[in-house]
Amino acid sequence: MRNYQIAVLPGDGIGPEVVNETMKVLEILKKLDSTLHMEFDTFHWNSEYYLQHGEIMPKNGLETLKKYDAILFGAIGDQRVPDEVTIWKLIMPIRKQFNQYINFRPVKLLQGIASPLTDGGDIDFVIIRENAEGEYSNSGGRLYPGFEQEIAVQNTIFTRKGTAKAARFAFEYAKRNRKRSVTSATKSNAIIHSMKLWDEVVQEISEEFPAIKLDSYYIDALAAYFVSRPKDFEVVVASNLFGDILSDLGSAVVGGLGLSPSANLNPEGDYPSMFEPVHGSAPDIAGKGVANPIAQIWSAALMLEHLGRADLAGVIVDAIERVLLEKEVRTPDLGGTSTTSEMGTAICEALQQIL
Numbered sequence: 001m002r003n004y005q006i007a008v009l010p011g012d013g014i015g016p017e018v019v020n021e022t023m024k025v026l027e028i029l030k031k032l033d034s035t036l037h038m039e040f041d042t043f044h045w046n047s048e049y050y051l052q053h054g055e056i057m058p059k060n061g062l063e064t065l066k067k068y069d070a071i072l073f074g075a076i077g078d079q080r081v082p083d084e085v086t087i088w089k090l091i092m093p094i095r096k097q098f099n100q101y102i103n104f105r106p107v108k109l110l111q112g113i114a115s116p117l118t119d120g121g122d123i124d125f126v127i128i129r130e131n132a133e134g135e136y137s138n139s140g141g142r143l144y145p146g147f148e149q150e151i152a153v154q155n156t157i158f159t160r161k162g163t164a165k166a167a168r169f170a171f172e173y174a175k176r177n178r179k180r181s182v183t184s185a186t187k188s189n190a191i192i193h194s195m196k197l198w199d200e201v202v203q204e205i206s207e208e209f210p211a212i213k214l215d216s217y218y219i220d221a222l223a224a225y226f227v228s229r230p231k232d233f234e235v236v237v238a239s240n241l242f243g244d245i246l247s248d249l250g251s252a253v254v255g256g257l258g259l260s261p262s263a264n265l266n267p268e269g270d271y272p273s274m275f276e277p278v279h280g281s282a283p284d285i286a287g288k289g290v291a292n293p294i295a296q297i298w299s300a301a302l303m304l305e306h307l308g309r310a311d312l313a314g315v316i317v318d319a320i321e322r323v324l325l326e327k328e329v330r331t332p333d334l335g336g337t338s339t340t341s342e343m344g345t346a347i348c349e350a351l352q353q354i355l
């Protein structure tokens with residue numbers, strides 16, 4: 001069995017708190033399953049590091065990370081440091097350099113959690129967000145700053161290749177997991193250049209997968225359907241901006257940010273993929289020991305799945321559901337009074353019961 005090398009970046013705010021619980025879970029898992037070999041190196045490249053060193057990671061930071069099999073990331077963000085640094089000098093370079101062009105987000109209503117929308121139904125789908133191009137390009141500028149005539153231009157860049165890779169990942173995921181449909185988020189009625197290319201390419205790729213039905217919806221309608229009939233979806237594929245918005249909406253539908261994991265995937269595996277919760281550093285609750293660690297722990301489960309241990313990923317999700325079903329240990333976001341550490345410990349205990 002391979003010995004996986006994992007880089008751990010706890011980050012800012014509640015990041016280190018929820019990563020700490022995740023490490024507890026992974027260490028227990030290693031003890032319980034002797035075939036799991038995994039070593040961790042922790043890098044404190046965060047806002048504090050930036051304030052001390054004038055850069056958020058060392059010049060050779062990406063070279064260092066490149067050698068790992070995966071990156072487990074907490075969250076980054078601090079009011080003393082501009083987003084230009086945390087996002088554009090840390091998160092974006094990692095995503096870009098390591099070609100993590102898929103953002104993968106499960107939207108699954110766990111047992112023991114009540115959705116604000118349904119009573120105990122089975123909302124269970126995934127969002128595949130194109131993660132490398134689209135609306136979040138760095139291209140554009142401002143003219144006549146401060147004048148009444150000021151103009152801002154933000155370019156959206158869709159490539160046939162980039163769109164095809166995202167669409168193909170979605171259809172292959174659907175096929176691998178025996179799903180019957182892929183839903184595409186579009187807005188080609190109003191965004192007539194980039195979104196028409198998106199539609200064309202998604203349609204072309206879908207023809208390679210005749211057993212899987214392609215549904216295409218305008219983003220505004222689709223957002224409403226997420227609320228009115230969330231059980232109908234299986235795999236949703238969306239551009240960078242649409243996928244970002246749908247992910248937060250999806251997260252709200254299944255119980256909130258404290259429960260929402262994500263993966264930034266490099267499907268070819270030539271660079272490490274990165275696993276992080278959907279939530280940010282949550283400065284409002286940082287340092288209080290009340291953050292829900294489930295999103296981070298579930299993100300680590302996605303990491304194990306990506307590394308070829310879907311069996312252990314499943315066991316982690318089972319352990320989380322077991323704790324949620326018992327309803328004794330709940331962090332404040334789930335209406336309880338438990339601490340981050342109590343939740344982590346309860347999940348470790350559930351793992352010991354299962355394995």
Ligand code: ATP
Nearest residue numbers: 076077257258279280281282283284285291292333
């Ligand atoms: P960032 O800029 O870092 O993305 P943000 O302001 O977008 O941060 P989040 O950090 O995602 O916000 O938090 C949004 C809200 O959700 C906050 O009120 C926060 O306390 C809450 N929240 C986020 N993550 C968790 C968690 N793991 N457990 C409990 N509450 C959380």
Ligand code: MG
Nearest residue numbers: 278279280281
């Ligand atoms: Mg945020």
